[in-house]
Amino acid sequence: MTYARLPALLLALLAVAPAHADPIPPGERLSGAAFMSRETRTMQEDDFANPGMLWVREGEALWAEKAGAAARACADCHGAAEATMKGVAARYPAWESRDGRPVDLLGRINLCRVRHQEAAPLAWESRALLALGTHVAAASRGEAIAPDPDPRLAPHRAEGRALYETRIGQLDLACTQCHDAQWGRRLAGNPIPQAHPTGYPLYRLEWQAVGSRQRRLRNCMTGVRAEPFAYGDPAFIAIELYLMERAAGMTIETPAVRP
Amino acid sequence: MTRPLVHVPATARKGAVITIKTLIAHPMETGYRPDENGRLIPRDIIGELVCRYNGKEVFRAELAPAIAANPYVAFTTVATETGTLEFRWTDLTGKHWTHTAPITVVA
Numbered sequence: 001m002t003y004a005r006l007p008a009l010l011l012a013l014l015a016v017a018p019a020h021a022d023p024i025p026p027g028e029r030l031s032g033a034a035f036m037s038r039e040t041r042t043m044q045e046d047d048f049a050n051p052g053m054l055w056v057r058e059g060e061a062l063w064a065e066k067a068g069a070a071a072r073a074c075a076d077c078h079g080a081a082e083a084t085m086k087g088v089a090a091r092y093p094a095w096e097s098r099d100g101r102p103v104d105l106l107g108r109i110n111l112c113r114v115r116h117q118e119a120a121p122l123a124w125e126s127r128a129l130l131a132l133g134t135h136v137a138a139a140s141r142g143e144a145i146a147p148d149p150d151p152r153l154a155p156h157r158a159e160g161r162a163l164y165e166t167r168i169g170q171l172d173l174a175c176t177q178c179h180d181a182q183w184g185r186r187l188a189g190n191p192i193p194q195a196h197p198t199g200y201p202l203y204r205l206e207w208q209a210v211g212s213r214q215r216r217l218r219n220c221m222t223g224v225r226a227e228p229f230a231y232g233d234p235a236f237i238a239i240e241l242y243l244m245e246r247a248a249g250m251t252i253e254t255p256a257v258r259p
Numbered sequence: 260m261t262r263p264l265v266h267v268p269a270t271a272r273k274g275a276v277i278t279i280k281t282l283i284a285h286p287m288e289t290g291y292r293p294d295e296n297g298r299l300i301p302r303d304i305i306g307e308l309v310c311r312y313n314g315k316e317v318f319r320a321e322l323a324p325a326i327a328a329n330p331y332v333a334f335t336t337v338a339t340e341t342g343t344l345e346f347r348w349t350d351l352t353g354k355h356w357t358h359t360a361p362i363t364v365v366a
Contacts, residue, residue: 043331048266048280051329057262058284208286208328 021181032193044257052203052255055210059135068119081139089137090252093241095150102156102237106133124231130210134201137254147245160242169226196247199256267360271338280333283348289324307349313342338364
């Protein structure tokens with residue numbers, strides 16, 4: 001979907017809005033769940049109605065499966081994800097000292113595939129990578145987002161913030177113009193949320209599947225008719241770092257459900 | 260790797276109405292959607308879900324192609340006796356997936 005059919009009035013409003021909207025004060029921050037219908041919220045809250053749980057369970061099975069030349073399972077090194085992975089998704093993206101760069105959670109899982117299992121990395125957005133990521137992230141459900149304090153991340157976060165505030169695409173809109181300045185308003189019938197990445201990977205009804213945070217960001221980029229970054233692009237990791245800092249203290253909901 | 264998710268209360272009073280919830284990972288491809296090259300993606304849907312309680316059928320649903328992927332089906336039945344509930348999802352080619360859940364019924 002693109003936002004080409006935006007009501008002209010809102011489009012005009014967005015176009016003249018300053019590219020610098022003020023950040024949302026901490027007390028006014030709301031998860032995307034707050035903008036959903038009661039039915040969708042009920043679906044998210046009921047583990048036996050939330051289709052994201054299918055991915056969590058699939059990930060649980062993969063977690064115990066030996067893979068690669070090393071013939072090791074995630075569980076062989078990490079034990080039960082519910083215990084050992086608690087809080088991990090709340091901290092990512094994190095600094096990866098060996099490569100000297102930030103990695104997000106799905107990127108970290110692939111590093112383990114390659115380095116520790118000696119297996120080929122899983123394709124971005126593949127079912128297996130999403131299932132593992134959802135299983136790992138669900139272990140942080142209910143935990144407060146606590147970004148990695150490593151000072152080497154600071155320039156990447158700053159870059160993420162700059163990207164978030166830069167106008168892009170044929171509609172010439174920055175993330176901040178929708179998500180900080182116009183949240184709560186409707187866009188082609190959908191409420192504009194505040195863009196807090198609290199539920200990823202999550203089940204989107206429109207996708208009829210679980211998808212990653214980067215898939216969501218690609219949707220927003222094509223929505224304003226910009227060329228989306230490729231999966232795994234450092235620019236995406238930078239935006240994710242900034243989004244997680246903006247959402248610090250908010251609660252992880254994985255597997256969330258969104259419309 | 261289709262693993263159904265089923266919720267059946269572990270224990271119930273005899274005669275109580277119990278709610279059962281089921282989810283199964285499935286694309287529920289309608290057969291009307293074109294792929295990237297414009298060719299129709301073949302229809303692939305689960306047509307039927309049947310639940311048997313100690314061998315006796317207590318619930319049957321026919322699923323239509325218009326149902327969303329990963330179908331969620333909830334229904335109620337009456338707790339009559341201790342035993343097993345067996346669930347069976349069948350697709351249009353006859354392939355099926357099963358799941359069993361125990362239930363203890365107390366007086």
